[in-house]
Amino acid sequence: MDNDELQAWVEEISLTHFGIPFRHCAKFNSRLRTTGGRYFMKSHDIDINPHQLTAFGKEEVEKIIKHELCHYHLHLAGKGHRHRDQDFKVLLKRVKGSRYCQSIPGSTARRTLPYRYKLICTSCGMEYLRKRQMDPKRYRCGKCAGSLKLINL
Structure with a gap:
């Protein structure tokens, strides 16, 4: 066609x-x-x-x-x-139209990046996994508002 x-x-x-x-x-x-x-x-x-x-x-x-x-x-x-x-x-x-289209067989999904960084709260120990690097000084823990430490995995 x-x-x-x-x-x-x-x-x-x-x-x-x-x-x-x-x-x-x-x-x-x-x-x-x-x-x-x-x-x-x-x-x-x-x-x-x-x-x-x-x-x-x-x-x-x-x-x-x-x-x-x-x-x-x-x-x-x-x-x-x-x-x-x-x-x-x-x-x-x-x-009678379709709400969603079907995924095409054989097409691969986008490759996701593995987690490469971990942020750890110095106060409560809460861990946050990250795929991209970030500056921990600009952010606080969402649980206790403590400071964060960046670790490479």
């Missing part, structure tokens, strides 16, 4: 499920990794992750398109278009 077919598909979904035409641009964006789609509030365009189409098929991508169209139509109508807004939740449920 190319961008022209995606554009026609989004316009069709918008008319059949929302009753309002989609008048902006929809395209694939292969740089999307952790999200199924994205709605741009300034340009009102929609990007769709093509990896979702290859991994899960048209049914899952249709749910993602409905999700992004909920953002689109609610934003243009001046209603609550964010994930936490009741207008968004109600419309998404009505059109």
Whole structure:
């Protein structure tokens, strides 16, 4: 499927499920990794992750398109278009869009750094593990407000 077919598909979904035409641009964006789609509030365009189409098929991508169209139509109508807004939740449920996209199999999660530093309170002995180095003179213990000592692990 190319961008022209995606554009026609989004316009069709918008008319059949929302009753309002989609008048902006929809395209694939292969740089999307952790999200199924994205709605741009300034340009009102929609990007769709093509990896979702290859991994899960048209049914899952249709749910993602409905999700992004909920953002689109609610934003243009001046209603609550964010994930936490009741207008968004109600419309998404009505059109049977997906709340979250599935993670793509084979994609690796971001590598997390190991804890390399430990802060120890000199008064109560409370320990704080840190991944990045910090200046202990600028902070106090959250439990007793004692001074902190930095140790490399």
